[in-house]
Structure formats: C-alpha cells, structure tokens
Amino acid sequence: MRPFLAVVCYFFFWQVSLAQITMETVRAEEGGMELYATNTGNVPYTVLIDYTELTNLNSIGSSGIVVARPGKSKVLTLKRVTESQSTNLRYTYSFIKGDYSRRSKEETVYLIPLPEGTVATGIRMTHIENRLQPKEENTDYVGVSFRFGLPTEVVAPRKGVVSEISMDKYSDKNNLDFDRGENFIELFHDDGSLTKIMVLSPGSEKVKLGQVVFPGDVIAESAGESYNSGLHVRLANMKPVKDGTTKLKYEMLPMKFVSKEGVSDVAEIQELVVVHPDEVVTAEMSKKEKKTYEAGN
Incomplete structure (x- = not known):
C-alpha cells in the first residue's frame, strides 16, 4: 500500500423536507374517525402524530407514528370506544423523509x-x-x-x-x-x-x-x-x-x-x-429488472 497522509473528514447533517405533508380528518362509520395524509413528494415520509385531545377514541394498528405514501392515502383509523359518548380529536404532527417501518x-x-x-x-x-x-x-x-x-x-x-x-x-x-x-x-x-x-x-x-x-x-x-x-x-x-x-x-x-x-x-x-459485481448490482432488483439487466449484458 502506498504511503497515505490521513486527513480528517467532517460530517454535518441538516434536515430538508421538500414535500408538503397535510393531514385531513374524516368522520367514519359508527362514530369513529379516519386520518388521511397528502404527500406531494415522490417518496414516503414518516409522520408522527401528537394527540393534544383524544376523547373516546382508540387508534387501530398505530401508536401515532404512520407513513404517508406519495399522493393521498388513509394513514390511521380511530374507533369510538363507547357508543353512547361523544368523541373529540385534536392533534399536531411532524414529519421527515423516509419510511421507518420498512x-x-x-x-x-x-x-x-x-x-x-x-x-x-x-x-x-x-x-x-x-x-x-x-x-x-x-x-x-x-x-x-x-x-x-x-x-x-x-x-x-x-x-x-x-x-x-x-x-x-x-x-x-x-x-x-x-x-x-x-x-x-x-x-x-x-x-x-x-x-x-x-x-x-x-x-x-x-x-x-x-x-x-x-x-x-x-x-x-x-x-x-x-x-x-x-x-x-x-x-x-x-x-x-x-x-x-x-x-x-x-x-x-x-x-x-x-x-x-x-x-x-x-x-x-x-x-x-x-x-461492480453482478450479484451486488442486481441484489435489490425485481425479477423484471434483473431480466432486463441480464439481457443487456
């Protein structure tokens, strides 16, 4: 190995969110509520929901952290706990790029x-x-x-x-x-x-x-x-x-x-x-992508 002069490399990271994530609440059947997210970006974002008021509602399949896919999608269902009681929901949310769940x-x-x-x-x-x-x-x-x-x-x-x-x-x-x-x-x-x-x-x-x-x-x-x-x-x-x-x-x-x-x-x-070994290049390809790659090599 040739002589090498070590030089320290510095790393600084800052968060930039290009997508605009908006949330919408819709009344569901039997008194529950559904939360929809609209993601204007081209990749998923992780969204953290902070409930400031959650009355007579329980979330199904989530503890408040959800994923907003590109476009509009339902991200959370809240079910009414007691049928005879009213429900209320208030929340704030934050988001960053990427999918925590995968x-x-x-x-x-x-x-x-x-x-x-x-x-x-x-x-x-x-x-x-x-x-x-x-x-x-x-x-x-x-x-x-x-x-x-x-x-x-x-x-x-x-x-x-x-x-x-x-x-x-x-x-x-x-x-x-x-x-x-x-x-x-x-x-x-x-x-x-x-x-x-x-x-x-x-x-x-x-x-x-x-x-x-x-x-x-x-x-x-x-x-x-x-x-x-x-x-x-x-x-x-x-x-x-x-x-x-x-x-x-x-x-x-x-x-x-x-x-x-x-x-x-x-x-x-x-x-x-x-x-650039083929096994590394193709490791994350779908079957169709891999077939196209192999046909061109």
Whole structure:
C-alpha cells in the first residue's frame, strides 16, 4: 500500500423536507374517525402524530407514528370506544423523509460510488463536533468518504429513487475541511432508508427527481478540488426513528462496501480497488429488472 497522509473528514447533517405533508380528518362509520395524509413528494415520509385531545377514541394498528405514501392515502383509523359518548380529536404532527417501518430482507452491500477499476482510499468520517475540541470525542457513526486521484464520474451505490437533488452550490474558497453548502444527490431505498451522496460538481447531475437508478448508473461528476483532502465523495445512510414521544430524528446506519479486496465497513483507512459485481448490482432488483439487466449484458 502506498504511503497515505490521513486527513480528517467532517460530517454535518441538516434536515430538508421538500414535500408538503397535510393531514385531513374524516368522520367514519359508527362514530369513529379516519386520518388521511397528502404527500406531494415522490417518496414516503414518516409522520408522527401528537394527540393534544383524544376523547373516546382508540387508534387501530398505530401508536401515532404512520407513513404517508406519495399522493393521498388513509394513514390511521380511530374507533369510538363507547357508543353512547361523544368523541373529540385534536392533534399536531411532524414529519421527515423516509419510511421507518420498512426492513431489509438481507444485509445490504454498497458499491463504492466510482467507476470500476478506480483506486480509492476509504475513510470512516468523524462527527463535526470533534472539530470543536470537545471534552469527549463524539464517536457516532456518520458515514464514509472515498478519496481518489483524478476527476471522474460518480455512480449510484445501490438501487434507489432519486428523492432530492441539490447541485447549485459553487464555492470560491480553498483549503476546506468542510463546506456546509456541499452539492448532493439523495436516494430513497426499498428498506425505507435514504443515502446522501455528497461533494459533487455543481450542475453535473445526470438524473432527475423520481428517477429509479441502479448500482453503477452514473449520477453526477466528482468534486473536491477546493478541499484539503482533495477529490473525494462522501456517503451517509439514514433512516427515520422516533426520538422520545413527540419528535422524529434520523439514525445513521453503517454501510458495507464491496471492492476487489472484499467486503468492508471501512472501519480503518483502506486503499481499495472499485469493482461492480453482478450479484451486488442486481441484489435489490425485481425479477423484471434483473431480466432486463441480464439481457443487456
């Protein structure tokens, strides 16, 4: 392995909700109530309902956390408890992108989001709080960075729906450790999680919102020339979870990547050769998608 100078990578995450989620209450049969959600986005959102008044009503199949699919859908049924008594309902709600309820059937393996044959250095990222010299190091998992030598294409690391694109940030700064205005493309996956692919060249996106992409599909061009660490791409995978009784947050999920050297969670700095094995590329495809892929190869 060639000599390598370790450079710390910082990660900062902020929540952006592009969809407008609205809730509607409808009187149901036998005195109950039904809640409908309208989601103007192209992927599901997790919605947390906080009841400020719930009189003579019980929810069926939910504890107040529901999923709003794209479009309009019924998300909750409230049944009247005592027929002779009146009912009343007041609530507030919050929401974030992603589906808390979905689970992956098998362990997911990611492609390193670069063309096959690229030599990249994988680095486990550290939380930006550590840059502020805290008394204790924040060891929370926040994603992985891959460094490489020459400008290149960036590809999708796994199958997903393009759920957000932010590619209009131009930086005139140099010697950066971190830039809050990083360009990114976000993918929504069948397991309900989201992967954000960051540090992309402005205006270089090759995909559009709502598009389904597959592992290895080109999504943008690389960037990072203005960073101390040079050209690199960062990835973070996250999923909605309940934080206490009245809040939602994202839980950062560890990722495993395939390379010529094997499958690794990049716990240590590693030099890796990018490969795109068919079994990883097709792992999340439907039977129809897999058949189309195999016919073209």
